[in-house]
Amino acid sequence: MKNNLRVERAIKNITQEELAKIIGVSRQAVNSIELNKYVPSTILALKLSRYFGKTVNEIFVLEEDD
Amino acid sequence: MKTNFLFPNRFKRIGWMLFIPTAIFGLFILFHRESIEFLDSKVFTIYGSTGLFRSQVVFGFVYNNYIPTIVGVLCLIGAILIAFSKERQEDEFIEKIRLESLVWATYVNYAILIFCFLFFFEIEFVKVMTFNMFTILIFFIARFNYVLHKMNKTFSHEK
Numbered sequence: 001m002k003n004n005l006r007v008e009r010a011i012k013n014i015t016q017e018e019l020a021k022i023i024g025v026s027r028q029a030v031n032s033i034e035l036n037k038y039v040p041s042t043i044l045a046l047k048l049s050r051y052f053g054k055t056v057n058e059i060f061v062l063e064e065d066d
Numbered sequence: 067m068k069t070n071f072l073f074p075n076r077f078k079r080i081g082w083m084l085f086i087p088t089a090i091f092g093l094f095i096l097f098h099r100e101s102i103e104f105l106d107s108k109v110f111t112i113y114g115s116t117g118l119f120r121s122q123v124v125f126g127f128v129y130n131n132y133i134p135t136i137v138g139v140l141c142l143i144g145a146i147l148i149a150f151s152k153e154r155q156e157d158e159f160i161e162k163i164r165l166e167s168l169v170w171a172t173y174v175n176y177a178i179l180i181f182c183f184l185f186f187f188e189i190e191f192v193k194v195m196t197f198n199m200f201t202i203l204i205f206f207i208a209r210f211n212y213v214l215h216k217m218n219k220t221f222s223h224e225k
Contacts, residue, residue, distance in 0.1 A: 020155070028217035029159035041158050 003060045006034050008052045023047050070161070073151040081147025088141035089200075095134055096196065105132045138199075145203040153214070163213050171206035 009019055016034070020027040025044065032038035040048070049056045095102055108127045115121060116128040153160050178201070182194040 025157040026153065026155040026160055028163075028214060029157050031217055032159055038159050038162070044158060 001039055001060055001066055002063055022051060073147060075152045075154055077147045078151035081144045084140050084144030085148055088137050088144060092137045092141050102133050107132060149203050149207050164210055167206055167210035170209050171202055174205050175202040
């Protein structure tokens, strides 16, 4: 799974730490999602979707091998 | 609300304050056992042996030194508190790292124990077991904090 969290974050012009605080997770969590090292739970994905005002499908994209 | 069996974050500091001094003192008495004589007393035992002929005692009293007992128990409580207190910002990612680290620590700990089983015997094996009581928690704490630290480091390069 890919995601464009980093892009969305750049559009909003906020740091990982700020995003983490808003969503209520650790900054390590935001970082590892951006690095594609961690797949967030549905709840976390929906929270991100709500914050960015985009659907989950626009932020997270399935890849061939998923 | 789901239960996660963790202590509040402030217990982590208490854990370190218990663990560090008892670990240092514990290592000291492990190698200089003869140097501590106070607190030699009659202690209750579930199963032990006493006297010149090592006669068996079940639910009775034997003479022993209480210092290693106290130090060992406090050290274990300290390590448990360090290992299983919540992080300041607890979340699903940290939960995952914690679980992974626990599996990792269990494998490493028992791999070492199996190795020692094969090559240590009698009283030397008891010495190995003395360390083994603590190592699973120590391996876990080291691995868990290393991974969190690593994720933090890659973060700090980002802007």
